[in-house]
Amino acid sequence: MQWTQARRAQKMNPSVIREILKVTEKPGIISFAGGLPSPKTFPISAFQAACDKVLREDGHAALQYAASEGFAPLREQVAAMLPWPVDPAQVLITTGSQQGLDLVAKILVDEGSRVLVETPTYLGALQAFTPAEPDIVSVASDDQGVDLDDLRAKAEGARFFYVLPNFQNPTGRTMSEARRAALSAEATRLGLPIVEDNPYGDLWFDQPPPLPLTARNPEGCIYLGSFSKVLAPGLRLGFMVAPKSLYPKLLQAKQAADLHSPGFNQRMVAEVMKDGFLDRHVPTIRALYKTQRDAMLAALQRHMPEGVQWNTPAGGMFLWARLPEGMNAAQLLPRAVERGVAFVPGWAFYAGQADARTLRLSFVTASVAQINTGIAALADAIREQSLASALPSTVEST
Numbered sequence: 063m064q065w066t067q068a069r070r071a072q073k074m075n076p077s078v079i080r081e082i083l084k085v086t087e088k089p090g091i092i093s094f095a096g097g098l099p100s101p102k103t104f105p106i107s108a109f110q111a112a113c114d115k116v117l118r119e120d121g122h123a124a125l126q127y128a129a130s131e132g133f134a135p136l137r138e139q140v141a142a143m144l145p146w147p148v149d150p151a152q153v154l155i156t157t158g159s160q161q162g163l164d165l166v167a168k169i170l171v172d173e174g175s176r177v178l179v180e181t182p183t184y185l186g187a188l189q190a191f192t193p194a195e196p197d198i199v200s201v202a203s204d205d206q207g208v209d210l211d212d213l214r215a216k217a218e219g220a221r222f223f224y225v226l227p228n229f230q231n232p233t234g235r236t237m238s239e240a241r242r243a244a245l246s247a248e249a250t251r252l253g254l255p256i257v258e259d260n261p262y263g264d265l266w267f268d269q270p271p272p273l274p275l276t277a278r279n280p281e282g283c284i285y286l287g288s289f290s291k292v293l294a295p296g297l298r299l300g301f302m303v304a305p306k307s308l309y310p311k312l313l314q315a316k317q318a319a320d321l322h323s324p325g326f327n328q329r330m331v332a333e334v335m336k337d338g339f340l341d342r343h344v345p346t347i348r349a350l351y352k353t354q355r356d357a358m359l360a361a362l363q364r365h366m367p368e369g370v371q372w373n374t375p376a377g378g379m380f381l382w383a384r385l386p387e388g389m390n391a392a393q394l395l396p397r398a399v400e401r402g403v404a405f406v407p408g409w410a411f412y413a414g415q416a417d418a419r420t421l422r423l424s425f426v427t428a429s430v431a432q433i434n435t436g437i438a439a440l441a442d443a444i445r446e447q448s449l450a451s452a453l454p455s456t457v458e459s460t
């Protein structure tokens with residue numbers, strides 16, 4: 063039998079991160095690679111109680127097919143928890159925010175459509191957009207967020223700008239208030255729609271991040287949120303808030319994709335979140351992740367050789383580091399794995415020209431003791447690699 067694959071299938075690539083995760087599944091490897099929330103934060107007993115209650119009181123409906131828009135009480139809870147006025151009719155419950163990215167590509171992107179992304183950006187978004195065969199254009203970004211001059215130069219004809227203002231994956235950086243205000247004004251002036259992805263916004267350490275872009279111009283933005291980082295990723299539940307003009311098309315795309323997100327899970331989440339559960343639960347995640355971030359910063363300070371740079375994320379799960387000149391994070395990885403530690407080389411997150419010296423370190427999955435051991439091992443691997451890369455030129459010059 064001759065199977066001929068669609069062009070979009072040929073454009074799909076295995077996720078580099080999933081490939082790396084396979085290596086890290088070897089026993090004894092300390093992994094800073096995956097974007098896995100700490101399982102210590104999963105509220106198992108709250109789910110156990112909710113599961114019993116949902117099955118007892120609403121079991122038949124919970125196990126039946128349901129509305130594509132989502133479970134109405136959950137849509138109301140989502141609308142109420144967002145910091146701008148949201149009509150529950152604008153909330154679409156999705157199967158993780160990853161599905162939101164897929165739906166966005168389905169209804170907004172044609173072959174060759176220009177889609178703007180930050181430099182670097184979330185790999186899973188690149189994977190979701192790529193089958194629609196867009197022309198993905200990287201917009202220069204600094205530690206405050208996107209470079210508005212570069213955005214202006216590249217915005218013409220773009221279908222949207224995909225942006226992660228809070229504790230970005232992969233860099234951990236946060237867009238400043240001034241940059242948000244300017245971006246929002248500029249996007250409105252240019253008529254440039256924004257797709258705002260915010261799975262990490264609640265995981266701040268010292269102070270909440272500035273207001274989302276969508277709050278400043280709800281008609282010009284699609285907002286993606288997730289329960290993965292504040293409750294549990296295994297639920298596969300997220301949501302999108304869309305302008306009313308786009309909602310029907312997103313709903314049709316959602317129907318075609320999976321009819322609806324699991325009604326049972328939606329009811330459990332609605333039950334768990336009742337009575338302000340997140341207000342009590344999320345601060346415990348913030349406190350844990352802050353301790354972990356501090357442990358990683360201290361270990362980096364203690365162990366890293368001169369020339370290695372890193373940032374101080376104000377929330378979220380990731381820290382972004384850069385190797386000294388002449389080094390390459392992808393080449394470092396096998397050496398690091400040999401020494402028992404894994405990370406994701408930064409090149410995977412660039413839509414355009416990659417900075418080969420960068421790497422992403424997750425500080426939330428490993429324990430504090432493992433963070434210290436793992437960063438020490440990584441520092442050794444860097445020293446070894448820099449000696450090895452120095453060798454050929456020494457040999458040439460002699």
Ligand code: PMP
Nearest residue numbers: 097158159160184231288290300
């Ligand atoms: N967006 C970003 C920036 C992410 O980091 C992730 C998870 N890695 C997602 C979306 C998808 O999350 P989920 O589908 O679990 O809601």
